[in-house]
Amino acid sequence: MVDRQRVVIVGGGFTGLYAGKKLEKLLPASTAELVIVSPTDHLTYSPLLPDVTASVIEPRHVAVSLRQVLPRHKLVIGHTTSVDPEAKTITISKSERGVVGEGTQVLSYDKLLLAPGAVTRRFPIPGVSENARGVKTITEAAFVRDHLLSQLDEADSLPDDPRFDAERAERMTVVAVGAGYTGTEIVAQTHRWLSRVADRWSNIDVRDVKWLLIDVAPAVLPELGPRLGQYALSALKARGIDVRLGVSVASVEGNVVNLTDGTPVPSRTLIWGAGIMANPLMGTLGLPLDRGRLVVDAKFRVAGADDVWAAGDAAAVPDLAKPKPADGPQPITPPTAQHAQRQGTQAGKNIAASFGIGQAADYVHKDLGLVADLGGGTAVAKPLGIEMTGLPAKIVARGYHLYALPAMSNRIRVLTDWALHVVLPPQAVALNQTRPEDALITPAQNTDIYPKAEEKPKVG
Numbered sequence: 001m002v003d004r005q006r007v008v009i010v011g012g013g014f015t016g017l018y019a020g021k022k023l024e025k026l027l028p029a030s031t032a033e034l035v036i037v038s039p040t041d042h043l044t045y046s047p048l049l050p051d052v053t054a055s056v057i058e059p060r061h062v063a064v065s066l067r068q069v070l071p072r073h074k075l076v077i078g079h080t081t082s083v084d085p086e087a088k089t090i091t092i093s094k095s096e097r098g099v100v101g102e103g104t105q106v107l108s109y110d111k112l113l114l115a116p117g118a119v120t121r122r123f124p125i126p127g128v129s130e131n132a133r134g135v136k137t138i139t140e141a142a143f144v145r146d147h148l149l150s151q152l153d154e155a156d157s158l159p160d161d162p163r164f165d166a167e168r169a170e171r172m173t174v175v176a177v178g179a180g181y182t183g184t185e186i187v188a189q190t191h192r193w194l195s196r197v198a199d200r201w202s203n204i205d206v207r208d209v210k211w212l213l214i215d216v217a218p219a220v221l222p223e224l225g226p227r228l229g230q231y232a233l234s235a236l237k238a239r240g241i242d243v244r245l246g247v248s249v250a251s252v253e254g255n256v257v258n259l260t261d262g263t264p265v266p267s268r269t270l271i272w273g274a275g276i277m278a279n280p281l282m283g284t285l286g287l288p289l290d291r292g293r294l295v296v297d298a299k300f301r302v303a304g305a306d307d308v309w310a311a312g313d314a315a316a317v318p319d320l321a322k323p324k325p326a327d328g329p330q331p332i333t334p335p336t337a338q339h340a341q342r343q344g345t346q347a348g349k350n351i352a353a354s355f356g357i358g359q360a361a362d363y364v365h366k367d368l369g370l371v372a373d374l375g376g377g378t379a380v381a382k383p384l385g386i387e388m389t390g391l392p393a394k395i396v397a398r399g400y401h402l403y404a405l406p407a408m409s410n411r412i413r414v415l416t417d418w419a420l421h422v423v424l425p426p427q428a429v430a431l432n433q434t435r436p437e438d439a440l441i442t443p444a445q446n447t448d449i450y451p452k453a454e455e456k457p458k459v460g
Contacts, residue, residue, distance in 0.1 A: 004033045005110035007351060009073075010080045010090065010281075012038025012066050014340035015115035015312030015347065017406055020070040022348025026357050034073045035107070037080050037092055039446065041066055044138055045405055047337055048414065050182070052141040054189035054375065055428065056421050059138045061413040064406050078105065079449055080116065083285055085305035088112075093449055111307045111351055114294065115344065116279035118313035118335055119445045120272060127252025132177070132272035134441040135186055139434055143444075144271060148174070148190065149430040151268060152209075156201040166266065172209045173267040175257045177249055179215035180223070181372055182273035184232060187213050191239055192375035197428040211241040212265060215274070216248045221372055221380065224387075228380040231389050235378050248274075272441060276335060278314040280450040290316035290332060298362035300347050309351060311343040311363075321366040337404065338368060371397035 007023060009016045020036055027034070042063040051057040066075055078094035088110065094103040120134040133147070134140045155171040158164040176187045191211055198206035213236065219226065220233040220243065236243050249270075250258045257265045278292040287304055288295040293316035296302055300309040300317065311317060313335035324330045333339045342365045353360040369383040373394065381393035388396060398418065405411045442448050 004031060005355075006033045006035060006108065007111040007113070008090065008107060008109040009034075009036040009113045009115060010083075011115035011117050011279075011312065011314075012036055012040065012043055012075075013115065013117040013312065014043065014337050015117070015344035016113070017043050017064070017066065017069060018341050018344030019113055019115065019311070019348040019351070020066075020073050020344075021406075022345050023352060024070060024072045026348065026352035027355060029072065031355055031357075032111075034070075035076060035109075036066060036070060036073045037076045037078060037090070037107070038066060039077070039079050041075060041077060043069075043406065045401075045410070046136065047181075047404070048401055049135050049138070049141040050185035050189045050373070051417075052138065053135060053145045053186055054193040055145055055426060056189070056193070057414055057417045059142050061410060061417055063138060064410050068409075069406055076105070076107065078103075079446055080281060081284075081449055083112070083114070083281075083305075083308075085285075085308055088307070109307075111354060112309070113300075113347055113351060114282070114302070114308065114310040114314065115312040115340075115347075116281050116314050117340075118276040118278055119280070119447050120441050121275040121277040122272065122441060123274075125249055125251060128249065128270075128272065129440070129442060131252045132270045132441060134272050134444065135182055136276070136441075137444050140441075140444050142431070143434045143436075144186075145190075146430040146432050146434070147269065147436075148194065149428060150432065152194075152201060152204065152206060153430070156204045158203075160203065168204070169210075170255045170266045170268045172204065173212070173265065174209065174269045174271065175212045175214070175249075175265055175267045176271040176273060177214055178273035178275065179213055179217060179220040179243065179245065180273065180275065181221065181370075183213060183215070183271070184221055184236070185372055185374065186271060186273060187211055187241060188232075188236060188239075188374040188378070191241060193426055194428075195239075196426050200428055207240075212244065212267075213241060214244045214247045214249070214259065216246060218245055220245070223370055224372065224380055224382050228382060228387055228389065232372065232374060232380050235374055276313065278335075280447055282310075282314050284450055293332070293335075298364075299350050299360050300343070300363065301350075307354070309347055311347045312340040315343075317343060317363055320362055320364045333363075333365075334367075336367070336370075339365065341404065371400055373397045 045062040078092040082091040092105045151171040219229045302308040316332045319331045319333040350360040371381040379393035381388045381396040
């Protein structure tokens with residue numbers, strides 16, 4: 001009798017979950033033992049984290065249980081900190097803060113899919129690591145929501161004395177970096193939420209909160225094109241949100257955010273949504289990288305590592321749906337949830353093909369379009385290249401999210417939250433369950449547990 005081979009998936013995000021679903025469907029239990037390694041026991045449906053920050057959706061409702069969706073997989077909770085392709089093993093840090101020691105486990109594999117996803121991109125700007133808050137995880141999103149309420153409570157409690165005006169202004173100023181999807185949706189939705197609960201404080205007017213959205217890019221939501229980007233920009237400005245383009249953060253000193261145009265902005269809230277980068281695990285493998293993402297072929301195979309595939313945000317997957325430039329390399333797929341989900345499904349098929357079940361195929365998917373929910377009846381969407389704004393775009397955006405949520409129970413919970421938010425007064429309750437130091441980007445996303453490694457030269 002031939003022993004079952006062990007298939008290990010690193011990462012419980014969109015790619016890992018959908019690869020696991022396909023493997024459970026294609027591989028008989030007698031053929032393979034299926035294992036998934038994830039820092040949490042759930043997939044975070046990150047496109048709806050702005051709704052969590054704006055107190056529209058309960059945090060647990062965007063958490064999709066891996067045990068529920070992948071019943072045949074053995075779930076190992078921990079961070080994969082290294083891979084040894086020659087020995088066919090991975091090292092997993094299972095301790096609370098990822099410190100290698102007694103909490104370390106070495107796991108062997110026969111087939112390996114690397115899908116650890118991405119983390120928030122940061123830059124070596126003085127003061128950012130100590131002050132910026134990301135919104136990549138449920139912990140971060142819930143903390144930002146509670147932090148905003150706490151700042152308003154503190155501002156409301158200050159004496160009506162000119163000596164406290166500076167502190168009150170700091171607590172009532174929000175600076176958000178990144179006018180892409182994360183930053184724009186967070187600011188738009190959270191601003192609208194707080195405006196709806198403005199009368200719940202005694203001594204301040206929440207409508208006086210200053211919102212500043214900045215980005216080095218020349219446009220808001222540039223991925224959606226100039227017309228939709230301009231629509232979003234106009235909608236933000238109509239709400240009194242200060243949008244400054246071509247500007248970024250130069251430094252953070254105490255309670256002052258210094259901008260690159262020389263403007264000092266007193267603030268105690270800095271939200272960082274300036275893009276993402278591949279999980280640092282990829283930089284420890286000693287294999288070719290393309291802008292931090294592990295180089296793979298169109299079938300997700302990793303050169304120089306037998307029986308290893310990689311997909312999702314941490315892999316440089318060739319985008320065969322786009323033409324190859326005459327004077328350059330094939331474009332790679334953008335790190336979106338849409339690509340991650342579909343790459344996971346195809347990766348599952350390709351791994352099953354290595355067992356002789358089906359045929360491996362190149363990944364080809366033309367982007368179906370993008371959506372951005374700006375709160376209320378305002379949204380922008382570009383399904384199949386068709387530009388939409390307002391309520392029709394809102395319906396498309398929410399319809400897509402319900403379709404893309406991997407579990408029916410989560411769909412029902414999210415739909416119920418949306419309905420209740422329409423008919424009931426919005427909630428404004430700070431649970432304060434996360435320590436401020438644990439909600440900073442580095443500890444919240446555990447980016448400090450990986451050995452430092454310099455990126456290989458770009459391949460192309």
